[in-house]
Amino acid sequence: MHLEFLDDDRPRPCTVEQTGTAWTVTLAEGEPWTVLSCDDGAVDLLVDGRRGRAWVARRDGERLVFLDGHVHVFRLAGAADDDADEVIVAGGPLVTADMPGKVVKVLVSVGDEVAIGTPLLILEAMKMEAEIPAPLAGRIVAIMVEQGRTVGQGELLLEIEPPAGEPT
Amino acid sequence: MSRPITSVLVANRGEIACRVMRTCREMGLRTVAVASEADVDAPHVRMADQMVVLGPPSPLESYLKGDAVIAAALETGADAIHPGYGFLAENAAFARACGEAGLIFIGPAPETITSMGEKTAARRIMQQAGVPVVPGEYLPAPDPAGCVDAAALAAAAEIVGYPMLVKAAYGGGGKGMRLVTDPTDLTPAVEAAVREATKAFGDGLVYLERYLERPRHVEFQIFGDAHGHAVHLGERECSIQRRHQKIIEETPSPALDPDLRARMGEAAVAAAKAVAYMGAGTVEFLLAQDGSFFFLEMNTRLQVEHPVTELVTGFDLVRAQLAVAAGEPLPWRQEDVAPRGHALECRIYAEDPARGFLPSVGRLLVYREPDGPGVRVDSGVAEGGEVTPHYDPMLAKISTHGATREEAISRMRDALRRYPVLGVTTNIEYLDAVLAEPAFAAGNTNTGFLADHLASWTPDRGDRDAALAACAVAETLTPCGHSGVVTQGGDEPSLSPWNALGRFRLNGLG
Numbered sequence: 001m002h003l004e005f006l007d008d009d010r011p012r013p014c015t016v017e018q019t020g021t022a023w024t025v026t027l028a029e030g031e032p033w034t035v036l037s038c039d040d041g042a043v044d045l046l047v048d049g050r051r052g053r054a055w056v057a058r059r060d061g062e063r064l065v066f067l068d069g070h071v072h073v074f075r076l077a078g079a080a081d082d083d084a085d086e087v088i089v090a091g092g093p094l095v096t097a098d099m100p101g102k103v104v105k106v107l108v109s110v111g112d113e114v115a116i117g118t119p120l121l122i123l124e125a126m127k128m129e130a131e132i133p134a135p136l137a138g139r140i141v142a143i144m145v146e147q148g149r150t151v152g153q154g155e156l157l158l159e160i161e162p163p164a165g166e167p168t
Numbered sequence: 169m170s171r172p173i174t175s176v177l178v179a180n181r182g183e184i185a186c187r188v189m190r191t192c193r194e195m196g197l198r199t200v201a202v203a204s205e206a207d208v209d210a211p212h213v214r215m216a217d218q219m220v221v222l223g224p225p226s227p228l229e230s231y232l233k234g235d236a237v238i239a240a241a242l243e244t245g246a247d248a249i250h251p252g253y254g255f256l257a258e259n260a261a262f263a264r265a266c267g268e269a270g271l272i273f274i275g276p277a278p279e280t281i282t283s284m285g286e287k288t289a290a291r292r293i294m295q296q297a298g299v300p301v302v303p304g305e306y307l308p309a310p311d312p313a314g315c316v317d318a319a320a321l322a323a324a325a326e327i328v329g330y331p332m333l334v335k336a337a338y339g340g341g342g343k344g345m346r347l348v349t350d351p352t353d354l355t356p357a358v359e360a361a362v363r364e365a366t367k368a369f370g371d372g373l374v375y376l377e378r379y380l381e382r383p384r385h386v387e388f389q390i391f392g393d394a395h396g397h398a399v400h401l402g403e404r405e406c407s408i409q410r411r412h413q414k415i416i417e418e419t420p421s422p423a424l425d426p427d428l429r430a431r432m433g434e435a436a437v438a439a440a441k442a443v444a445y446m447g448a449g450t451v452e453f454l455l456a457q458d459g460s461f462f463f464l465e466m467n468t469r470l471q472v473e474h475p476v477t478e479l480v481t482g483f484d485l486v487r488a489q490l491a492v493a494a495g496e497p498l499p500w501r502q503e504d505v506a507p508r509g510h511a512l513e514c515r516i517y518a519e520d521p522a523r524g525f526l527p528s529v530g531r532l533l534v535y536r537e538p539d540g541p542g543v544r545v546d547s548g549v550a551e552g553g554e555v556t557p558h559y560d561p562m563l564a565k566i567s568t569h570g571a572t573r574e575e576a577i578s579r580m581r582d583a584l585r586r587y588p589v590l591g592v593t594t595n596i597e598y599l600d601a602v603l604a605e606p607a608f609a610a611g612n613t614n615t616g617f618l619a620d621h622l623a624s625w626t627p628d629r630g631d632r633d634a635a636l637a638a639c640a641v642a643e644t645l646t647p648c649g650h651s652g653v654v655t656q657g658g659d660e661p662s663l664s665p666w667n668a669l670g671r672f673r674l675n676g677l678g
Contacts, residue, residue, distance in 0.1 A: 003640050014640040025637035033637035043638035054638035055588035057533035063639045066588035069600050070630030100557045125557040126527045127368045
């Protein structure tokens with residue numbers, strides 16, 4: 001069976017063949033891998049002649065793999081892109097909340113000129129405060145939240161207009 | 169004054185609530201859990217014999233509502249309240265209200281909590297008891313807008329000197345704490361600390377303290393009873409801290425020799441006796457590079473890192489807390505304390521070390537704890553559970569015990585590699601990177617260790633091809649029936665968006 005994953009943006013074609021009770025996985029480069037068993041999210045495979053246990057979970061188009069203390073994220077090729085991290089629209093980048101939380105203080109006003117890293121607002125989550133820095137230099141053109149407001153992950157916080165002529 | 173305890177309400181959540189209930193269950197005591205509306209299915213609730221919902225998810229409306237907790241205890245017939253750590257654990261008014269309601273508060277007397285919780289009073293008492301202290305000054309209470317009087321702030325800063333720490337008077341765990349090196353940063357730092365302290369502890373009082381460069385953080389576990397006995401159970405080195413939040417603790421400290429241990433232990437017992445301490449407490453010291461040590465604070469509660477002390481002493485600190493609270497004498501004398509081997513604890517946080525340690529939230533799609541000889545996991549989460557932004561991001565603590573420090577470290581590194589957590593990002597890989605540092609192996613730890621050795625840390629790519637091979641086989645065996653490459657727009661309608669790979673077996677066995 002042929003599958004294709006994305007490793008960051010690099011396409012990674014894989015061929016999976018069942019061989020008796022095990023599987024052989026062939027990638028574009030390197031020796032084929034031997035997978036011994038796959039049960040309830042736990043996948044045992046041979047790594048340099050030693051048995052390793054990976055754990056696999058799916059989250060939308062993402063495939064999350066834990067192996068030997070490391071977490072790997074792949075994307076199934078062709079799956080819908082559900083990342084809402086970087087929203088760029090005409091007029092200027094929008095700053096969004098990385099995580100759900102509460103706006104403790106808004107540190108800038110509409111019209112302010114900010115440099116990269118200028119603290120824009122203080123967001124509180126899990127009882128810790130985090131400053132949200134400006135991702136680019138420019139002028140604040142809109143602030144969508146106010147002090148005390150609870151925001152969800154990905155929610156728009158404010159909009160920065162970069163200086164004219166500079167690409168974003 | 170001895171009074172048996174038969175039923176305990178645990179006024180906390182997460183791993184510490186589970187930890188306390190485990191000992192209660194072992195002793196045959198009935199347990200009552202309290203929960204916010206976000207936690208009604210949490211592991212601590214499932215462990216308890218009974219459960220009372222306190223209110224909405226916000227701690228101020230649930231776990232910090234002392235009157236609701238006391239009402240829950242009375243309603244369920246509990247005779248004692250164990251506060252765990254954080255929340256109401258160091259709230260003297262709550263401890264007093266428990267007593268007034270006829271309930272046993274499992275902790276020290278309210279007066280002790282007040283004097284040790286108010287850090288200037290604590291320092292004064294310690295100075296009088298002959299325990300050395302660090303220079304520090306207390307600020308007046310903030311006004312309702314969270315501002316502190318500017319003249320008083322300037323005067324206090326003058327006495328303490330830079331660099332200094334702004335700390336929550338009723339705090340702990342690094343919350344409400346700020347390092348200030350430049351006088352122009354002082355006012356915003358104080359305001360931020362006041363806000364965090366108000367939110368986390370219900371009181372915005374803060375104080376200033378001189379900051380020692382790269383000291384070690386060494387604390388002593390103390391225990392006292394109502395009969396005037398006090399002992400120490402040895403030290404814990406907690407120097408591996410990120411923004412004043414401990415992440416790795418161990419005992420014994422590589423920095424202490426028997427003579428220094430004896431002197432610090434005596435100072436810790438003197439501190440306990442100075443306040444007629446009852447129950448489990450911790451005396452924290454800063455240990456300077458020249459071997460001088462200063463009293464930092466006394467925590468009047470069971471510490472997060474108590475398992476390492478339990479592993480080397482063989483004592484159950486919660487069992488002893490319950491005994492002392494019931495009026496019994498301490499189960500051990502100082503000469504009974506004979507620690508064996510070495511123990512290490514790592515705190516597992518739902519946070520992303522590659523992105524400024526931002527807390528990570530979401531569903532635990534895969535969560536499996538490692539086990540084996542000398543491996544202990546204290547956790548308050550389960551696979552399928554949701555990590556929410558309402559509470560502390562600590563998911564679990566993993567502790568290992570070995571005959572030597574090397575063995576404890578090697579067990580920990582193996583256990584971290586067998587600790588799959590998928591769905592939220594954790595610091596597991598980062599913790600392993602700390603343990604892999606030659607300076608850690610050499611025991612050269614101080615509170616600047618992470619800044620010195622891990623500031624440029626980035627996640628290791630690991631064996632990506634092996635991971636991809638595993639992923640590919642799992643993908644061919646998904647329970648929803650689709651196989652091969654999913655076409656554009658063809659996502660999986662039969663799967664919930666937050667779904668771990670379901671149960672399936674190979675070769676027709678299942």
